[in-house]
Amino acid sequence: MGKPSDQQLSRRDLLRIGLTTTAAGILTGGLELALPAPAQAQAQDPLPSWKDGAAKKAIFEFVRTTTDQSSAKFVPPEQRIATFDQDGTLWVEHPMYSQVVYCLDRVPAVVKAKPELANVEPFETVMSGNREAIAKLPTEDLVKILAATLTGMSVADFEAEVGQWIGTARDPRWKRPYTELTYVPMTEALQYLRANGYKTYIVTGGGQDFVRMYSEKVYGILPEQVVGTAGGTTYGYDKNGRPFLTKDPKLLLNDNNAGKPEGIHLMIGRRPYAAFGNSTGDREMCEYTKAGDGDRLAMMVLHDDAQREYAYGPAQGLPDTKVGTFTQALYEEAKSKGWVVISMKNDWKQIFAWET
């Protein structure tokens, strides 16, 4: 991206702005600590949902090498940064990014507040409930929906609206809160890295303010460690002279593709030692991470488990859906550059916390 305001959001970017939560009960708001966990925590397998294999081994090796003071590749604790894409990496992104579901769900309230929109596109189509027609809305219409539902209100109102939605919305397949659709192996990886002094960040194409609403509760990641697609705010005063921030439609950071390393520089200020993604949108983040000296880890989640979750993407000769595209070229690049591909089917014993 580079110059956000010059940028056009692609349709995929827009869909990507929709995020949601997962892994509800597993993590209960545990704080990030920059200190090693007590020794007994390491005695058991810290990644019990991972099958033995190259992926699990890569994580163990990386942590061992970078935290062993006698290792030539030892990383001082203050430099231990690990970044995680969210949609498709930490939780389900198929068939639609949860934040897009949120935006569509918010349209009735927007139309109620501004009845003149009821007969204006794209609001009329969204209000019709015709999913096929909604799925075909052109990019400029999606922009209008995102702008109408994510900007123009105070930060406090936005947070109240998102909080309400997260507490009540259910995904269509499992009929569970989106916050229960997180991947147990990835929450284990987050915890394991934190237990070894890594500061974990979400670096998402989704909306920064949206993800911050649940990241602490769901992933144990504090708001200040969420980097996402971000718009500006405007400081102003209410009628009582009390200051508040209003969310602007102005885009400051489109946190996808090249925008991920750019966002990491803006928000964190240094190169990660580990990066986790699942699509072409995470390619540059992995590339940037691996370009650092010492031992760096890049991992890519492959959605190849149609039964327990979903299987999609050209890397497997499967359809390219609108979410998290994993191309054949990306697959080959990952293999050639030592980025570790995680097979959900073969590397994960368990995917969701509620599986029996």
Added chain:
Amino acid sequence: MGKPSDQQLSRRDLLRIGLTTTAAGILTGGLELALPAPAQAQAQDPLPSWKDGAAKKAIFEFVRTTTDQSSAKFVPPEQRIATFDQDGTLWVEHPMYSQVVYCLDRVPAVVKAKPELANVEPFETVMSGNREAIAKLPTEDLVKILAATLTGMSVADFEAEVGQWIGTARDPRWKRPYTELTYVPMTEALQYLRANGYKTYIVTGGGQDFVRMYSEKVYGILPEQVVGTAGGTTYGYDKNGRPFLTKDPKLLLNDNNAGKPEGIHLMIGRRPYAAFGNSTGDREMCEYTKAGDGDRLAMMVLHDDAQREYAYGPAQGLPDTKVGTFTQALYEEAKSKGWVVISMKNDWKQIFAWET
């Protein structure tokens, strides 16, 4: 600010973008910990450079109230955020922001690389060394100097240039590295707040990338906890296909005035419990901080010590210099709203580490 790219930088903003370091030897890169310090650390006076008085008492009271679990105003550790302006609050800003000195010092190298600039304004004036003429350069010329010295190069080259300058530059009055011009009482306040679970942030009108170069060593504040005036970067590749980031002239965040709460929302995502500043540029940050519920602390450093440091600003009937304006209106607002004014002359026993 709100819409950074629509914004014009004022002359004061531009001057403000110049920062520097201070308090060299005092802090030696101590890491931020979100955990309470050992009990014995609290036994001694944690603010020995502060005289007994309202300012010192306000800090103690704030920490006691917000960290005492039996207090109705107890703040959970993960919410303990304290923000500090830098220039004039943590270190000397008079007579010129250190980052502006840096930019002027960089001009010869820029002209050497592009000899065609030698006879072009404002570079010709800067190269002349005529301080009076340099001080009179109009805003649009300062913009050109900042753009030429802070953008257009790779992040790695910028960091090397700043690192070199910080190691060698000396301030004109004390002939010391700028990094030794930090205020001991403020570094004590930073340490005291951190020892009580507060995450300390710099929120500066200065350049984010510039301040991050020394914040850890000088203040014990990690790069990811520096919020400053920020431009974009562009991700690209060198001739060997290695990725790198180039600093863009595009302004994303003008972190002054209303830009401070806006920047805090962007980079931290929640309201601070304590804010420290010294000028009208910090007014909105203090206002935003105090508008939160519970116990919130806002403090303003008044430069009233002409002998040990400097005295300036209309609040004392003194000249309004180009740095850190403390107006009479701000002084009255602070007094009426319970923002604590810190008198450098009366509240601080010692200002610099090297004072005997």
